[in-house]
Amino acid sequence: MDPRPLPRPSALTAPYWEACQRGELAVQRCRDCGRRVHLPEPACPHCGGADLPYEAVSGHGRVHTFSVVHRAFLPGFQVPYVIAWIDLQEGVRAFGGIVGDLAPEDVRIGMPVRVRFDDLPGFGRIPNWRPA
Template identity: 45%
Template structure:
């Protein structure tokens, strides 16, 4: 399996997935949220970073269906989506339970976590089951 790169900008994110949390980097100076994470705030330039725990809900903004080439440890096809999180940032992720011929822009998704081993837990996305009132 191809493993993600973990560095000082992203370590908090991967520590969160181990705990079942989807974390989004925040600026402690001005409050702006950003993903992917980086060293400096894009709004104010501050280096004082923190994070918030996201609700884990979002909407498919765009997607691709990966059919070839093969990826070690994965069964094809793989649905990869760009997800608009309810918190206002976008995140790329694998959609696990929506078939390649059923995925659509606008589908609501919720995050789940796939524990690969003791050192790696990956966020995966499933169709959200939301209450109607």
Template identity: 55%
Template sequence: MSPYAPYWEACRRGELVIQTCTACAHRIHLPAADCPRCGSTALTWASVLGHGTVHTFTVVHRSFVASHRGREPYTLAWVDLPEGVRVFGSVVGCAPEDVRIGLPVTLTFEDDLPVWRPA
């Protein structure tokens, strides 16, 4: 089984999970096979509440991802969660020009992928 399988299984259930390293307590997103801080492979999974604030973002006007071509412009953001981890994802449900640093967002899923909507 892939070390990333629990992440994708949770997404299919409409749940976002993050990893925590049991050796150094570092929280990890996007999923990894080992801790980027200490290298341990002792990682656990935990659900997050599903709300946060935009830390930073970019608006994509020309996608290098074939499946996203024709959807431009779209917004990608790093979102700070109250659980103490920063997660990556798309911001949907608003125009790119309405996204700002500090914008409160809430989790939803589209095609089993976690995305963020303005709260």
């Protein structure tokens, strides 16, 4: 199997990936309006503020929606796999794979999940989600 494509951190996303390497899930929080922002943005989509430091969050959430992928469009993904949007306790949504000893047909909207950091060869730790 060909290797999976690796994330390409930028100046904007580097703090996110650095937190992942420490085993922390971090999202931006606008200093002007206090709202959390994810995926990373250069300006707050709520108020336009430009001061968006990253803060660690709990890593607890619930499945908002998901898809079971049966055909890989990139190398390095073994099908079937589940990708999902997760509603974090802190009021922001995160994205990632649902992993663990769970069949894809057992994933449910509203299911409680917790972040898990897995090693991606050639890159480091990436966040995934497992049942809580």
